[in-house]
Amino acid sequence: LDNMIVDPSYDGAKLGNEMTLEFVEDMIERFKNGKKLARKYVFQIIITVMELVKKEPTMVEVDVEQGQEITVCGDTHGQYFDLMEIFRLAGKPSEKHMFLFNGDFVDRGSWSTEIALLLYAYKWLYPSKFFLNRGNHETDDMNRMYGFEGECRAKYNERVFKLFSESFSALPLATLIGKKYFVLHGGLFSDDNISLDDVRKLNRFKQRQPGQAGLMMEMLWTDPQTQPGRGPSKRGVGLQFGPDVTKRFCEKNNLEAIIRSHEVRMDGYEVEHDGKCITVFSAPHYCDSTGNKGAFIKIGPEYKLNFTQFDAVPHPDIKPMAYASNGLQGMI
Numbered sequence: 001l002d003n004m005i006v007d008p009s010y011d012g013a014k015l016g017n018e019m020t021l022e023f024v025e026d027m028i029e030r031f032k033n034g035k036k037l038a039r040k041y042v043f044q045i046i047i048t049v050m051e052l053v054k055k056e057p058t059m060v061e062v063d064v065e066q067g068q069e070i071t072v073c074g075d076t077h078g079q080y081f082d083l084m085e086i087f088r089l090a091g092k093p094s095e096k097h098m099f100l101f102n103g104d105f106v107d108r109g110s111w112s113t114e115i116a117l118l119l120y121a122y123k124w125l126y127p128s129k130f131f132l133n134r135g136n137h138e139t140d141d142m143n144r145m146y147g148f149e150g151e152c153r154a155k156y157n158e159r160v161f162k163l164f165s166e167s168f169s170a171l172p173l174a175t176l177i178g179k180k181y182f183v184l185h186g187g188l189f190s191d192d193n194i195s196l197d198d199v200r201k202l203n204r205f206k207q208r209q210p211g212q213a214g215l216m217m218e219m220l221w222t223d224p225q226t227q228p229g230r231g232p233s234k235r236g237v238g239l240q241f242g243p244d245v246t247k248r249f250c251e252k253n254n255l256e257a258i259i260r261s262h263e264v265r266m267d268g269y270e271v272e273h274d275g276k277c278i279t280v281f282s283a284p285h286y287c288d289s290t291g292n293k294g295a296f297i298k299i300g301p302e303y304k305l306n307f308t309q310f311d312a313v314p315h316p317d318i319k320p321m322a323y324a325s326n327g328l329q330g331m332i
């Protein structure tokens with residue numbers, strides 16, 4: 001990276017060896033005005049955050065101390081201007097105000113590189129207060145089809161996508177808050193005997209992509225259902241799990257509830273399975289079409305769940321999937 005230079009005409013803040021709040025604030029404004037980051041800084045940010053998250057356990061454990069809070073967000077899917085609305089309403093990340101983004105940061109919305117780079121910059125700035133769970137959209141197959149790869153190529157280059165892809169495969173798969181809330185993108189498992197210890201022990205580096213079976217795939221893909229037991233997934237990947245599965249898992253692991261994302265909810269969130277399964281989705285008016293609200297959850301030292309709903313805000317006239325290819329690139 002040292003031999004990479006930043007064009008002397010570059011009008012943005014300079015990045016040295018440390019992330020600064022000034023650089024992050026400058027990034028936020030640049031992205032709002034449709035500007036990009038110097039490519040050298042993009043590489044620096046992704047590489048630094050990849051090294052940081054590689055050292056994190058597959059399930060990160062966080063407690064909320066007095067005077068602190070954590071805001072849990074669900075899918076943001078490239079909707080940068082709605083992410084700005086989250087920070088306006090919830091407050092921005094800080095040493096006292098922790099955040100957890102629960103996967104699906106990218107794809108669909110056309111400001112996926114802006115969201116990914118901003119979340120990564122905050123991870124660098126507040127490494128022990130800012131948390132990222134992997135979603136099923138932090139994977140190569142989805143990024144090829146749903147816009148992120150195309151957006152990386154269009155705004156930066158293929159190497160930037162490859163680096164993001166490598167960093168996604170290093171992301172933790174779950175976060176345990178106060179030993180009470182098990183937060184992951186998709187949901188629970190085909191096997192009732194899976195415990196938090198099995199998640200802790202899961203070697204997420206053995207396979208870069210979740211594939212069609214196994215613990216990692218299930219954590220990123222499964223959905224709750226109202227009927228007891230387990231059923232087939234509507235997505236063709238994973239399965240659906242009923243209230244009894246959630247109850248058994250929470251009892252076995254002394255949990256209040258699981259918090260997951262992965263599905264749109266018209267109210268932005270939904271409390272299901274007798275309060276043991278909560279879905280939080282943070283992309284309002286999803287794909288400029290669904291008309292849903294977004295939501296986020298604030299959790300303080302008392303570990304009560306505090307839901308906030310919010311509406312989509314105006315954004316520049318760039319459609320969802322503006323950079324998506326037909327996904328056949330490189331196939332023939």
Ligand SMILES: O=C(O)c1nn[nH]c1-c1ccccc1
Nearest residue numbers: 104108136137146235262263
């Ligand atoms: O793109 C989405 O809405 C999404 N979010 N999580 N999973 C998906 C998805 C999965 C399979 C096919 C299409 C979308």
Ligand SMILES: [Mn+2]
Nearest residue numbers: 075104262263
């Ligand atoms: Mn999603």
Ligand SMILES: [Mn+2]
Nearest residue numbers: 104135136262
């Ligand atoms: Mn998802």
Ligand SMILES: [Mn+2]
Nearest residue numbers: 285288312315
């Ligand atoms: Mn929109």
